[in-house]
Amino acid sequence: xxxxxxxxxxxxxxxxxxxxxxxxxxxxxxxxxxxxxxxxxxxxxxxxxxxxxxxxxxxxxxxxxxxxxxxxxxxxxxxxxxxxxxxxxxxxxxxxxxxxxxxxxxxxxxxxxxxxxxxxxxxxxxxxxxxxxxxx
Amino acid sequence: xxxxxxxxxxxxxxxxxxxxxxxxxxxxxxxxxxxxxxxxxxxxxxxxxxxxxxxxxxxxxxxxxxxxxxxxxxxxxxxxxxxxxxxxxxxxxxxxxxxxxxxxxxxxxxxxxxxxxxxxxxxxxxxxxxxxxxxx
Amino acid sequence: xxxxxxxxxxxxxxxxxxxxxxxxxxxxxxxxxxxxxxxxxxxxxxxxxxxxxxxxxxxxxxxxxxxxxxxxxxxxxxxxxxxxxxxxxxxxxxxxxxxxxxxxxxxxxxxxxxxxxxxxxxxxxxxxxxxxxxxx
Numbered sequence: 001x002x003x004x005x006x007x008x009x010x011x012x013x014x015x016x017x018x019x020x021x022x023x024x025x026x027x028x029x030x031x032x033x034x035x036x037x038x039x040x041x042x043x044x045x046x047x048x049x050x051x052x053x054x055x056x057x058x059x060x061x062x063x064x065x066x067x068x069x070x071x072x073x074x075x076x077x078x079x080x081x082x083x084x085x086x087x088x089x090x091x092x093x094x095x096x097x098x099x100x101x102x103x104x105x106x107x108x109x110x111x112x113x114x115x116x117x118x119x120x121x122x123x124x125x126x127x128x129x130x131x132x133x134x135x136x
Numbered sequence: 137x138x139x140x141x142x143x144x145x146x147x148x149x150x151x152x153x154x155x156x157x158x159x160x161x162x163x164x165x166x167x168x169x170x171x172x173x174x175x176x177x178x179x180x181x182x183x184x185x186x187x188x189x190x191x192x193x194x195x196x197x198x199x200x201x202x203x204x205x206x207x208x209x210x211x212x213x214x215x216x217x218x219x220x221x222x223x224x225x226x227x228x229x230x231x232x233x234x235x236x237x238x239x240x241x242x243x244x245x246x247x248x249x250x251x252x253x254x255x256x257x258x259x260x261x262x263x264x265x266x267x268x269x270x271x272x
Numbered sequence: 273x274x275x276x277x278x279x280x281x282x283x284x285x286x287x288x289x290x291x292x293x294x295x296x297x298x299x300x301x302x303x304x305x306x307x308x309x310x311x312x313x314x315x316x317x318x319x320x321x322x323x324x325x326x327x328x329x330x331x332x333x334x335x336x337x338x339x340x341x342x343x344x345x346x347x348x349x350x351x352x353x354x355x356x357x358x359x360x361x362x363x364x365x366x367x368x369x370x371x372x373x374x375x376x377x378x379x380x381x382x383x384x385x386x387x388x389x390x391x392x393x394x395x396x397x398x399x400x401x402x403x404x405x406x407x408x
Binding site: 005043090 | 273309310325329331338340373383384385
Binding site: 001036037038051052053054057059060062063064066067068070071094095096099100101102104109110111112113114135136 | 137139141174176178179180181182207208212214215216217218222223225226228229230232233234236264266268270
């Protein structure tokens with residue numbers, strides 16, 4: 001079994017943003033030379049996340065962020081954390097900071113409409129994403 | 137180490153539905169012959185998800201779906217995606233499209249009350265679920 | 273490849289609580305002797321969860337729980353489950369019952385501000401957390 005780690009950098013340009021990173025994850029998988037196994041995509045930040053959702057119509061990402069912003073306004077009565085980004089921490093825990101995707105014959109096992117997205121909730125910032133390929 | 141992939145098909149009968157697929161996952165694990173490792177259950181759709189929740193009282197699934205529907209109505213002012221299922225995409229990213237369960241001596245390591253559920257958010261449809269067993 | 277399982281017990285003191293369990297997970301990893309791979313942290317309960325969020329300012333956990341409680345009140349018109357903890361089941365499915373963290377040279381690959389938290393949504397109770405270290 002081989003375990004290959006890789007990190008990429010992404011730059012966001014607004015406070016809330018979903019960036020399609022599928023291509024970068026596929027590149028890391030190709031470099032690893034691993035054909036079958038599991039790929040972990042992990043965001044080491046507490047005000048961002050990783051999700052899998054539609055890769056075709058960018059309106060889907062728009063609507064996801066719109067919904068999260070309506071459910072989770074930036075300022076809520078009772079917030080104690082002084083950085084003004086408590087909403088971003090909540091979004092991170094609800095969306096989650098990582099996803100696992102199966103690897104089969106060198107290909108990510110994603111549905112036709114699925115892409116991997118880095119979710120920025122407190123940008124703009126420069127962020128890291130860790131990618132681990134584990135298999136044979 | 138062995139890596140065995142499997143896919144199952146599930147059919148849903150309403151727009152929002154939770155289907156207990158624990159038995160099907162256990163069957164895939166048994167067929168794999170793997171005793172110890174990790175099982176990944178992955179939904180390749182962007183308007184559905186996978187969760188782990190109570191396997192005993194079906195009222196729990198009723199209440200989970202009721203809550204999600206109240207939080208995330210089908211139509212929200214500002215939605216741009218033209219298919220009328222933006223709420224289903226949001227639910228998919230919040231619930232998540234996969235879960236991992238440990239495998240010990242051939243058994244899924246689930247709590248007494250835990251079952252694996254396919255979550256339909258834009259049915260009725262026929263859907264796929266990928267199951268990967270990785271271990272020895 | 274080695275696969276080492278471990279379980280810890282945690283006690284919660286209020287209905288909703290986030291407990292930092294990073295140290296206990298690190299201890300399990302150290303005992304396993306495994307240097308590189310993936311660590312799965314899994315909660316076998318349906319009214320609790322596992323998340324990764326800020327390890328420094330406890331106000332972040334306060335604000336996360338405050339937000340979840342505002343979004344998901346304990347009693348919602350239409351709840352059928354008779355135990356009065358339907359909100360806790362919803363929180364469990366939204367936060368998720370497990371997280372995976374990469375292991376590199378014996379260290380959990382967490383960001384500077386990231387910690388692993390057990391999330392209690394129906395306490396106080398004594399709970400279990402399963403930790404699996406898989407790698408070499």
